[in-house]
Amino acid sequence: MKIIHTIKELREWRNSVQDVAFVPTMGNLHNGHLSLVAHAKQAAKHVVVSVFVNRIQFGEGEDFDQYPRTLEQDAEKLAKLDVDVLFAPDERELYPNGVQNYFVEPPALQNELCGAFRPNHFRGVTTVVSKLFHLVEPNVACFGKKDYQQLTIIRGMVADLNMNIRIIGVPIERDADGLALSSRNQYLSTDEHAAAVFLYQQLQHIAQQLRSGSRDFTVLEQAATQTLTQHNWRVDYVSIRDAGSLNTAQTQDTKLVILAAAHLGKTRLIDNIEVDLSAA
Ligand code: PAF
Numbered sequence: 001m002k003i004i005h006t007i008k009e010l011r012e013w014r015n016s017v018q019d020v021a022f023v024p025t026m027g028n029l030h031n032g033h034l035s036l037v038a039h040a041k042q043a044a045k046h047v048v049v050s051v052f053v054n055r056i057q058f059g060e061g062e063d064f065d066q067y068p069r070t071l072e073q074d075a076e077k078l079a080k081l082d083v084d085v086l087f088a089p090d091e092r093e094l095y096p097n098g099v100q101n102y103f104v105e106p107p108a109l110q111n112e113l114c115g116a117f118r119p120n121h122f123r124g125v126t127t128v129v130s131k132l133f134h135l136v137e138p139n140v141a142c143f144g145k146k147d148y149q150q151l152t153i154i155r156g157m158v159a160d161l162n163m164n165i166r167i168i169g170v171p172i173e174r175d176a177d178g179l180a181l182s183s184r185n186q187y188l189s190t191d192e193h194a195a196a197v198f199l200y201q202q203l204q205h206i207a208q209q210l211r212s213g214s215r216d217f218t219v220l221e222q223a224a225t226q227t228l229t230q231h232n233w234r235v236d237y238v239s240i241r242d243a244g245s246l247n248t249a250q251t252q253d254t255k256l257v258i259l260a261a262a263h264l265g266k267t268r269l270i271d272n273i274e275v276d277l278s279a280a
Contacts (some may be wrong), residue, residue, distance in 0.1 A: 022048050051074055058118060103127045142170050202260065
């Protein structure tokens with residue numbers, strides 16, 4: 001596996017190959033990321049993984065400085081999976097002026113769900129992902145369904161800006177108890193870690209009620225919010241949406257996704273479950 005830090009070297013390598021799948025990450029790789037790599041390997045001949053902690057998608061008071069940087073261990077994991085290139089630019093390489101003046105501005109969805117609590121987060125994501133797409137020029141790119149809103153926004157960007165890149169959404173990897181894998185799980189204390197699966201359990205409970213015919217979306221959202229709050233969670237949102245557009249769910253919708261974000265102690269966790277009622 002080649003470890004590349006500069007745009008120049010990446011472009012030289014890219015000019016020498018065809019058929020590339022790309023997995024953008026912020027590093028601190030866990031089995032969720034490794035599953036993205038496995039899907040990438042199935043999708044194309046060559047695989048590029050980027051590791052870059054992207055300052056412009058973090059808001060004030062968020063964990064940019066604290067975000068775990070573990071490049072050496074990440075490289076070991078990727079080498080074992082026979083990844084072709086690990087692209088790990090430093091900040092000056094991607095943001096040579098120290099600032100970004102041009103942004104890829106997503107539509108109104110960027111201000112809903114997580115976007116309502118993380119102003120400018122999604123335009124930071126779309127901007128860095130489109131920069132990385134220009135550099136890596138992938139045929140295919142893999143994103144986790146764990147960040148469901150991010151995946152939806154990236155799909156929209158690729159379609160709207162006529163990017164010739166196939167986007168693969170990869171299912172969430174979970175611990176044995178059901179907790180969705182996330183780099184932020186390591187901020188949890190041992191007790192919090194054991195309690196964290198409660199968020200997923202609430203989503204499962206809503207999914208079950210939807211499958212049993214309930215369409216009182218607001219009632220289901222409010223009940224889960226109340227239960228989480230009673231168990232010492234600080235809830236940002238619990239929301240039932242159309243799985244494709246992420247518009248607020250309508251009673252006739254059959255492909256739904258239930259999304260939630262909530263704080264346990266100092267850690268903000270997100271999770272979601274897709275529910276296909278057409279199959280019921
Ligand atoms: O999902 C992530 O890790 C990041 O948002 C991404 C896509 C690598 C952009 O920085």
